[in-house]
Amino acid sequence: QKEVEQDPGPLSVPEGAIVSLNCTYSNSAFQYFMWYRQYSRKGPELLMYTYSSGNKEDGRFTAQVDKSSKYISLFIRDSQPSDSATYLCAMSGPPGGTSYGKLTFGQGTILTVHP
Amino acid sequence: DGGITQSPKYLFRKEGQNVTLSCEQNLNHDAMYWYRQDPGQGLRLIYYSQIVNDFQKGDIAEGYSVSREKKESFPLTVTSAQKNPTAFYLCASKTPGGSSSPLHFGNGTRLTVT
Numbered sequence: 001q002k003e004v005e006q007d008p009g010p011l012s013v014p015e016g017a018i019v020s021l022n023c024t025y026s027n028s029a030f031q032y033f034m035w036y037r038q039y040s041r042k043g044p045e046l047l048m049y050t051y052s053s054g055n056k057e058d059g060r061f062t063a064q065v066d067k068s069s070k071y072i073s074l075f076i077r078d079s080q081p082s083d084s085a086t087y088l089c090a091m092s093g094p095p096g097g098t099s100y101g102k103l104t105f106g107q108g109t110i111l112t113v114h115p
Numbered sequence: 116d117g118g119i120t121q122s123p124k125y126l127f128r129k130e131g132q133n134v135t136l137s138c139e140q141n142l143n144h145d146a147m148y149w150y151r152q153d154p155g156q157g158l159r160l161i162y163y164s165q166i167v168n169d170f171q172k173g174d175i176a177e178g179y180s181v182s183r184e185k186k187e188s189f190p191l192t193v194t195s196a197q198k199n200p201t202a203f204y205l206c207a208s209k210t211p212g213g214s215s216s217p218l219h220f221g222n223g224t225r226l227t228v229t
Binding site for chain 2: 004006008034036041042043044045046049088090102103105106107108
């Protein structure tokens with residue numbers, strides 16, 4: 001079983017839809033949670049970063065972390081064609097732990113927003 | 116502009132040949148990483164280096180080698196011992212700060228071995 005599971009999709013939605021992307025994980029030591037966006041033939045770029053449980057909002061993007069359920073989500077409101085990309089969740093543990101300094105990634109979800 | 120430069124963007128090699136992928140950063144980051152990306156498998160860590168002249172194996176180091184002689188450079192050699200070398204290779208770096216600092220990625224090298 002992978003440490004981080006992410007539905008690879010692909011996910012296709014109309015412009016303006018609300019998109020929900022999710023990851024589950026098994027390592028309870030994970031404390032730092034990130035979402036990266038990757039356009040085709042490019043490197044991933046950091047989209048959202050959260051520490052421990054809770055919500056974080058940045059414009060049309062909201063990241064949620066539920067540590068009790070080992071579940072994280074990324075919501076995209078009013079989705080745009082320019083949001084079409086692969087979205088990768090990533091997480092890591094605290095200093096001193098086995099996952100210190102390293103990120104563990106989900107498989108990535110391919111999202112297409114069509115006009 | 117500060118960033119991570121990976122070269123070349125596309126690389127073709129015949130089976131049995133070693134090949135070296137370049138990664139240079141001008142972000143003054145201490146830590147550098149190499150990931151491999153395959154369809155449906157996300158990113159898997161090959162090697163990482165927290166400081167010059169030191170590096171550690173990641174989850175899939177077999178068939179790969181690295182060096183870290185300069186802070187700015189972290190080249191990856193894909194050896195003939197790597198059974199499935201065709202993949203998209205991503206180099207990344209970050210500031211010290213362990214888990215709390217995010218990774219910055221280059222735009223990758225797509226390696227095709229035939």
